[in-house]
Every structure is written in C-alpha cells, then in structure tokens.
Amino acid sequence: MRRPRLSLFLFTFFILFSFIHPSVSAQGFAGKVKEFTLANGLRFFVYERPQVPTFAGMIMVKVGSVDERKGETGLAHFFEHMAFKGTSVMGTRDYAKEKPILEEMDRIGDDLAAEYLKGDRTDQARMKALRDQLTKLQQETLTFAVKDELDKIYSENGGEFLNASTGNDSTQYFVMLPSNRLELWFLIESERFKDLVFREFYSERDVIAEERRMSLDNTPDGLLRDEFTNIAYVLHPYRHTVVGYMEDIQSYTKAKAVNFFKTFYIPNNMVAAVVGDVKLEEVKRLAEKYFGDIPRGADPPRPTEIEPAQRGERQVTTRFDAEPRFLMGYHMPGPADKDNLTLSLASMILSRGSSSRLYRDLVTNRKIAISVFASASAARYPALFMIMGQPRHPNTAQDLEKAVLEHLDRLKKEPVTRAEIDKSINQAEAALYRSIGFADNVFLAMRLLRNVIIFDDIDADWKRVEALKKITPEEIMSAANACFTETNRTVGILLRKEKAGEK
Amino acid sequence: MRPDRNRWLVLAVVAITLASFAFSPSAVRAQKDPNTLKFADLEFKAQKPGMAAVKKGVTFYFKEDHEQPVINGTIIIKTGSLYEPADRVGLAPLAMRMLKAGGTKTLTPDALEEKLDFLGSTIGSFAGLEYSEISLWTLSKNFDETWKVLLDILYNPAFDKERFDTEKKKDLESIRRRFDYPTSLGGTLYTELIYGRDFPEARRTTSATINAITLDDIKAFYEKDVRDREIIVEFTGDFKQAQALALLKKDFKDWKGNPPAKLDLPKAALAAKPGLYLIDKPDMTQAVIIMGHLGLNNLDSDNVEVGIFNFILGTGSFNSRLMREVRSNRGLAYMTFGSIGLGRDKGLFSNVCMTKSQSVGEAIKLMKDITEDMTKNPVTAEELEVAKKYEVNAFVHKFDSAQAVVSQAVYLKLDGYPDNYLETYLPRIKKVDASKVLAIGKRAVSPDSLVILVVGKKAEVIDQLKALGMGDVIELPLPKE
Numbered sequence A: 001m002r003r004p005r006l007s008l009f010l011f012t013f014f015i016l017f018s019f020i021h022p023s024v025s026a027q028g029f030a031g032k033v034k035e036f037t038l039a040n041g042l043r044f045f046v047y048e049r050p051q052v053p054t055f056a057g058m059i060m061v062k063v064g065s066v067d068e069r070k071g072e073t074g075l076a077h078f079f080e081h082m083a084f085k086g087t088s089v090m091g092t093r094d095y096a097k098e099k100p101i102l103e104e105m106d107r108i109g110d111d112l113a114a115e116y117l118k119g120d121r122t123d124q125a126r127m128k129a130l131r132d133q134l135t136k137l138q139q140e141t142l143t144f145a146v147k148d149e150l151d152k153i154y155s156e157n158g159g160e161f162l163n164a165s166t167g168n169d170s171t172q173y174f175v176m177l178p179s180n181r182l183e184l185w186f187l188i189e190s191e192r193f194k195d196l197v198f199r200e201f202y203s204e205r206d207v208i209a210e211e212r213r214m215s216l217d218n219t220p221d222g223l224l225r226d227e228f229t230n231i232a233y234v235l236h237p238y239r240h241t242v243v244g245y246m247e248d249i250q251s252y253t254k255a256k257a258v259n260f261f262k263t264f265y266i267p268n269n270m271v272a273a274v275v276g277d278v279k280l281e282e283v284k285r286l287a288e289k290y291f292g293d294i295p296r297g298a299d300p301p302r303p304t305e306i307e308p309a310q311r312g313e314r315q316v317t318t319r320f321d322a323e324p325r326f327l328m329g330y331h332m333p334g335p336a337d338k339d340n341l342t343l344s345l346a347s348m349i350l351s352r353g354s355s356s357r358l359y360r361d362l363v364t365n366r367k368i369a370i371s372v373f374a375s376a377s378a379a380r381y382p383a384l385f386m387i388m389g390q391p392r393h394p395n396t397a398q399d400l401e402k403a404v405l406e407h408l409d410r411l412k413k414e415p416v417t418r419a420e421i422d423k424s425i426n427q428a429e430a431a432l433y434r435s436i437g438f439a440d441n442v443f444l445a446m447r448l449l450r451n452v453i454i455f456d457d458i459d460a461d462w463k464r465v466e467a468l469k470k471i472t473p474e475e476i477m478s479a480a481n482a483c484f485t486e487t488n489r490t491v492g493i494l495l496r497k498e499k500a501g502e503k
Numbered sequence B: 001m002r003p004d005r006n007r008w009l010v011l012a013v014v015a016i017t018l019a020s021f022a023f024s025p026s027a028v029r030a031q032k033d034p035n036t037l038k039f040a041d042l043e044f045k046a047q048k049p050g051m052a053a054v055k056k057g058v059t060f061y062f063k064e065d066h067e068q069p070v071i072n073g074t075i076i077i078k079t080g081s082l083y084e085p086a087d088r089v090g091l092a093p094l095a096m097r098m099l100k101a102g103g104t105k106t107l108t109p110d111a112l113e114e115k116l117d118f119l120g121s122t123i124g125s126f127a128g129l130e131y132s133e134i135s136l137w138t139l140s141k142n143f144d145e146t147w148k149v150l151l152d153i154l155y156n157p158a159f160d161k162e163r164f165d166t167e168k169k170k171d172l173e174s175i176r177r178r179f180d181y182p183t184s185l186g187g188t189l190y191t192e193l194i195y196g197r198d199f200p201e202a203r204r205t206t207s208a209t210i211n212a213i214t215l216d217d218i219k220a221f222y223e224k225d226v227r228d229r230e231i232i233v234e235f236t237g238d239f240k241q242a243q244a245l246a247l248l249k250k251d252f253k254d255w256k257g258n259p260p261a262k263l264d265l266p267k268a269a270l271a272a273k274p275g276l277y278l279i280d281k282p283d284m285t286q287a288v289i290i291m292g293h294l295g296l297n298n299l300d301s302d303n304v305e306v307g308i309f310n311f312i313l314g315t316g317s318f319n320s321r322l323m324r325e326v327r328s329n330r331g332l333a334y335m336t337f338g339s340i341g342l343g344r345d346k347g348l349f350s351n352v353c354m355t356k357s358q359s360v361g362e363a364i365k366l367m368k369d370i371t372e373d374m375t376k377n378p379v380t381a382e383e384l385e386v387a388k389k390y391e392v393n394a395f396v397h398k399f400d401s402a403q404a405v406v407s408q409a410v411y412l413k414l415d416g417y418p419d420n421y422l423e424t425y426l427p428r429i430k431k432v433d434a435s436k437v438l439a440i441g442k443r444a445v446s447p448d449s450l451v452i453l454v455v456g457k458k459a460e461v462i463d464q465l466k467a468l469g470m471g472d473v474i475e476l477p478l479p480k481e
Helices: A008-020 A075-082 A095-116 A124-142 A149-156 A179-194 A201-217 A220-232 A254-264 A280-291 A338-351 A357-365 A397-413 A418-431 A441-455 A460-468 A473-483 B002-023 B025-032 B091-101 B109-119 B140-155 B161-177 B182-195 B207-212 B215-226 B241-251 B306-315 B321-329 B357-376 B381-399 B402-414 B421-431 B434-444 B458-467
Strands: A033-037 A043-048 A054-061 A160-166 A171-178 A270-276 A314-319 A325-331 A369-375 A384-391 A489-495 B050-055 B058-064 B070-077 B122-127 B132-139 B231-237 B275-280 B286-294 B336-340 B348-356 B451-456 B473-476
Touching: A033 A280, A043 A280, A043 A441, A054 A179, A054 A441, A075 A160, A075 A171, A075 A201, A075 A254, A095 A124, A095 A201, A095 A254, A124 A201, A149 A160, A149 A179, A149 B381, A171 A179, A171 A441, A171 B381, A179 A270, A179 A280, A201 A220, A201 B286, A201 B348, A220 A314, A220 A325, A220 A489, A270 A280, A270 A441, A325 A397, A338 A357, A338 A369, A338 A384, A338 A397, A338 A418, A338 A460, A338 A473, A357 A369, A357 A384, A357 A397, A357 B109, A357 B161, A369 A397, A369 B161, A384 A397, A397 A473, A397 A489, A418 A460, A418 B109, A418 B132, A441 A460, B050 B241, B058 B241, B058 B402, B070 B140, B070 B402, B091 B122, B091 B132, B091 B140, B091 B161, B091 B215, B109 B140, B122 B140, B132 B140, B161 B207, B161 B215, B182 B275, B182 B286, B182 B348, B182 B451, B231 B241, B231 B402, B275 B458, B286 B357, B306 B321, B306 B336, B306 B357, B306 B381, B306 B434, B321 B336, B321 B348, B321 B357, B336 B357, B348 B357, B357 B434, B357 B451, B357 B458, B381 B402, B381 B421, B381 B434, B402 B421, B451 B458, B458 B473
Parallel strands: A043 A270, A314 A489, B058 B231, B275 B451, B275 B473
Antiparallel strands: A033 A043, A054 A171, A054 A270, A160 A171, A325 A384, A325 A489, A369 A384, B050 B058, B070 B132, B070 B231, B122 B132, B286 B348, B286 B451, B336 B348
C-alpha cells in the first residue's frame, strides 16, 4: 500500500470478501471475460464493459509477504513502494549522472545495514555519519530528479485510484483511466517492470517505518494482530505481517531488493486484467507491443516451510491505551481440501448478517459484545479460521471467549439446520454481485485476478458458491470437530495498560 | 537445462536491446517515455439522472442500469441531528437505527432480520446533520419483498423495548471506544477546538446524553421529524422507471412530505485561540498532527476553484506539496494531506500528518511553511497545469456508476448548488490561473490563526514544540468521552 487512501486492512477485507461470499451459480465470469497469454507466460484477462468511457488496469504479481525469507520481512511491500519511483527515463533528467550517485549510496547503505545488524554493539556515531552521507547524496540526486513523475503523468491523464497493495499472497498495481489512455497504461506499467530504477531507496525505508507505526504499532487492532500471528504460526511465513518487522525494514539492502525483484517480477509470475471500455483486440495488440519482449523467467522458489500441527493452546495478551479486543484462530485446511469450503459455510452461519448465530446471541441478545465476526481463509497456503470481537463493558474479553467457545461446541455437537445453510447460500449468491458496479472495475479486476492466483480459475468464487449447495449439516459438524480443538487454538487479547490485573 | 536456455534467452534480449540502443538511443528513449504519448482531453459531458415529482414533498431521482440483476434504493429524509434537543445528542442516529432494529408491527426484530438475511438483501440507515437515509440493496428478483420490508420499517416501526436497550448499550460502548485510535482522538478534538463543543458539527454523544434518551423520545422523533417529512427517493440498477414511478405514487400516496422546520442555527467562528495544543499519549511512538482553522461554505463563489488550490496543497497525492515535501522528499510521514474544506456553514481547513515523535517539530514547521507559502507566492505553472489537467481528465470518474450519477445530483441539489453546477465545473476549472489560486489562499488561509493540535508522547515532543517559538503549548486533558 503506497498511498494512505487504502490500507492494508482493505486488502484483508478483500480476501475475506472474495472467499466468504463467492459468486452466483447461473452466471460466472467465463462468458464475459476473455483471456490470452503472451509467449512469455503473462496472462491477460479482458472484461469489456463499455457503459462509461473509463477502464481499470491491474497487474497482479504472485508474490507477497509469504514469499519472504527471515530477515527480509516486508520486502514484497517495500518493493511495491519502489515500483513507483520511475525508470531510466521516467523520474529523471539525466540518468547517466544520477546513476553513479545511486551506486555510491548503495555502498553506504550496505555499510549502514551491516552496522545496524550488530545490534547492541552498533556504533551509533558511525550510524549517524553514514545516515548523514546518505541524506547529502540523496539531496544531490534531487538535482536530476523529476519527482514522482509516474504519479504526475497518470494524474494529468485523469488517473484515479492510482495505487498498489501488498498482501500475504500477492502484490497488485492498479489505476483507473479514461479509456482513450489505454496505451499510456501499457507503456507505464511495462516500463516500471522492465526498467525500474530503485530511487529514494533509503528515504523510503523511513516512509515505510512511518507506515508501520501508523498501521500496526500505534493502533490497537494492528498491534494485536501482529502479536497474534507471531504466535499462531511457528514456522510458516504467514506469521509475519505484510509491512514487516521494524528491524528488517531498517536493514534492507539494495542487493536484497534487486534480487527479490528479479526472482518474482517475471511475466510467468504475473497476471493482468483490463476491465472497462476497451476492446479485446486493442488490448492484445498493446500487450504484445509492450509486454511481449520481457523474457520468461525461471519459476520462482516458493516457501519451503509447512506449518507443523499445533499441539497446545497458545495465548498472547498485549497492552494498548484502548478498550479490549479479542482474536481467536484455528489452523484450517487450504482450498484444495474439501473442509476449506465447509468451514467457510460454518463461518457464514456463525456471523454473516444480524440473524447469524454469533451476532444474534452475543451482540443482540446477551449484549456481551458490540461486534463479533468469524472468517474462514482461502489463500495460497493453509491459514486460519478467525474469530474477532469487541466485548462490551463490563464484559471482558474472556467472557466473550467463553461465549464464542460455546457456539463452536454447538457446531461440533448439533447439526446446523437446512434453513441456515439455505440462508447462507442466498447471501453468498447475492454477494457475488456486490462488487460489480461500474466504479468497481478495480475491485472486479482484483477479484478476477485473485481467483486466478489462488485457484487458477477466474470463476472460482462462483463455483465455490455452487459447491456450497452440496455441503451437508453432518459435514459441517465433522469439519468443526476436526478444526475447533483446544490444542489447535490461539487466543489473542488486547487490554488497557492500567488494567493490568484484568483479563 | 532449462535455466540455461532461459539464460541464453535473456542474453539474446539484452544483446538486442543494447544493439538498438547503440543504433538509435533517442528513438528507444522515446518509446520508453510516456510523455511522448499525446492524448486529446476527454470531452465528457456531465451526466444527469432522471427526475420526477411523485407528489408534493416526494421527489424521485433514478438511473436505470441493467447490466447486473441488482437494485439500489435510497430514501433521503430531510431530518437529522440538527433537529435533536441539545441534551439528547445521539437521538437522531439512534432513532434511525431503531426504525429497523426495533422491528415493525407485523415483523418482530428477529423475524425482520431473518427475512432480509434469507433474501440476501440489506437495509441500512443512518442520520446525518440535515439529511438521513434508509437504503436497500437487493437482487432484482427479491426487490418486491425487500421494498415491502423497507416500507414497513418506514410506516410501521414498532420500536421494540429490548432492542432499544441493545442499541443504547452499543452506543455507550462505542463512546468508550471512541478514542482507541489516536487519529479519531485527534480528529474529534480538532473539530471541537475549531467550532467549539456546542456547534452542530462538533457536538458529540456522551454517556449522559445517551442515557437521557428514552423510548418515548425515539417515538416522538419519529412522529415529528421522520414520518411525513419531505423525502427524496433514489433508484439505480435493474428496474423500469415507469413501473418505479407508479410504485412510488401508490406507496407514498398518503405521505405528507412536509418541509422541515426552519432552524435558527449559530454561525461558525473559530472557537479556540490560535496556537499549539498537546494531548499526552505516553505510549505512542508516532504523533498525529492536525493544523488549520475554519474553511469555506459549500456555496462559496470559489467552490470549484478551491479544488485546484487543494490539489496543489494537499489532495493531489504525490503532486501535492504536503506529500512531496513531508513524505517524498523527507520521509517524515506515510500519511499526509490537507485541504480547505467546504461545509454546511463553514467547513474545516485542515492539514494532517503522522510522524514519529522525534520529527514532530520538523514536520510542523514544514507544514506551516507550506501553508504560508500558499498565501504569499503564486503556484508554479507546472503545478497549475497538472492540477487542471487532472480535473479535466478525471471528470468522467465522477459519473462512473449509476449510483454516483444519482446521489451526486441529489446532494448537490439538497446543498443548494445551482442546477448547472456540473455543466459549469470544467469551464470554471479551465479558467483558474495562478493569481486565482493565490487569491484563494490569501482569502481563506490565515497563517496567524492556525490551531495546531498534536496527539503524542509529551516527554518526546514537548521540547520540539516549545522550540517552534509559537508561544505556550497548551496541554489538553485526555477527555473521558
């Protein structure tokens, strides 16, 4: 996430949205969306929607925080920021003169990172001297800079919603433009990946440090979520947040970032969507012209860690100057497993709509909480079934936990009713249409590409709704019994500092 | 073997690329330079929704769109929190929520929720200051049933007592949680500093005002300020306008559509003494900074032109001075923006940034200099051009959904904008020059009257604030609610 308008939370919302509420059965995207693949493996999806003379363009790269190694957390997100800094042509008046200064900065940056990594033996005076040198050189580069030119060109051309976001599983770049600017989109998007110059590398670390402070360290929900995932996983890279640890952010080197880019930003690891007032043939022609010459790369390495089965409940309590919050998670199977969709159905029965079990009982009737929400994951790798809520004073997070556990037990012991399943299916079908408005071309592009990245099927969300119809109450009970066990549970609670005795 | 083949491929491409560079560097450069692509400005005419008078006090705005089988409907009621008694702050939103939450004379609250969820439809409501809404979203096949529920809510609310208790308790809990986020603490208190606590835009609920509200208050508000009040009905999506109009004529036959009472409202005046204010939050590693004063009225003679001023100051993302200087050039913040806001009486002029405790002083000085410069020196030709081109070419996005077309037109009308506002928008933008931007700065921004609020860790920021030489730092207590 590069601009403040959207947050990482929005992306999280997206993931939930697309998979808790898959799409309507009779329809689907397949008839409306045309696909073609360039020789280098880059796949394009084109949805012609001519009602308004605009389009949304999106490139999604199958790289997210899950692809980062220890000591390099946040690199996918950091790279996303770098991708706005221009090329050897865009963003500079004289790259030939700028280049040696950038290289000099990298040498100092490497020294700085090495010094920082000495931990408690870091020489602070040397750190400061190196930082001062970087600042001075950064000022020198500004004499050649055309600041934020990518933004400027898109803005002058009526670009709206220009942004990018990074998640656990993917990174996406998007903008909405007047439809006569299709070629502009192709030129800029191809150049930023063909000829990227890593400018402002070191000052951007400071920006990202501020982003982390804003979204995680100084907000109750961000802080709790960070601490929670850190213990919910012991091995799998889903354990670290997208923005990365502050310590890693401070010690990225240019070499690491370039290597990361070369490994993952290859056409056979990217998908693109163009949604709006465009013509397939024109998109094809321009795709070939601008993206056709990027060489295919070697298949990127993928995480080598498989999360070990959890064998005991884990708990974390963190403190912030805010009212209590509660998070609970259970490891659940990924989309390849039948129980994945079954648990998704269970999450809808638990908390979708004000007539759902958790909302009706805990918020409306017993008034233990003012919000409670359950969600099942459907991601590249097996992730968590999550329940989150805000207890209502004087009820505590523990009261809420107890009440939620009663509901999970009920799912394990009693079959749900047919009416509850039917209601969830109706809600899921309706939700398939919620992100299809004109202004939602960006969201539609996101939905299509995410279906491809996770399920390799643009109609995955529609098909998953169709598949809900075959799930039986007994299957829900059996999946609940397998998933909602004490030893598979992680609980995170946030409390106010001065109430240290309370839980 | 495969990696080798790829390596050869890469080498081949590199060789070809180098060859073409050697052959004609300027041609290659041109291919890589987006500035070489020239496009005509998009000539897009403002879209208008359909409009029909259903009867006196009931107006219908609509735009059909049959691409998807969904319908959006909204009833805008000319009521809101301006009509609440001062000791019942929170009454209007609570009453609007209770319309649905409290069930109807034929549907218990549980049955109502069950029915909507089963249809996959949603009905929502909220209260604004002057206007409130009840809206529905439904698949078109379920429109009839969803609409019936909405009418039932509007005509026959039952105000269930137990649900009233639940909704009040939710409000009380939300008050406890209001300041959980430093940004919401900053925003709330900044608004209060500028307008004064009792001004409509700054009033907020407390446990006392919520506790004071009775079910009879809710019923009385409904009878007096919702029922039979003047309304605007909006439909967008998969419906037929003639049928919809006939439906509204039938369903609102007896709705009286009374105009709201004229209110005698105070005029906005800067409430706080200009200067530095601090709220101590010892746990924070990053401070929230908000600075500014009162903004302009919705119908100000420069209400379009101010968009250019704002773009250059702080809404134009990386093209704005705040983003460029505070974030891009100095890495002091991730989030920073600013604008002269328009409002019912007067909006807020505000500039916002979040920065680590150690750089609070530097950020404030920078933001203040940027603001001040906008009142002293003309913006550059390049800044002006980018802002104007953006407005011209992005104009189409204001109309990129049927809902946007309808709700934009309705609210412009409600807020008193002239009927040709959107038609004159671009001609006005095209006329803006640097002297106009400077004139707006001189008239609407007063660097000597800035109220600067910092929410952050006192121990780490206080010396920086004192060093700014802007007088005493006034420490505000952290409000309980």
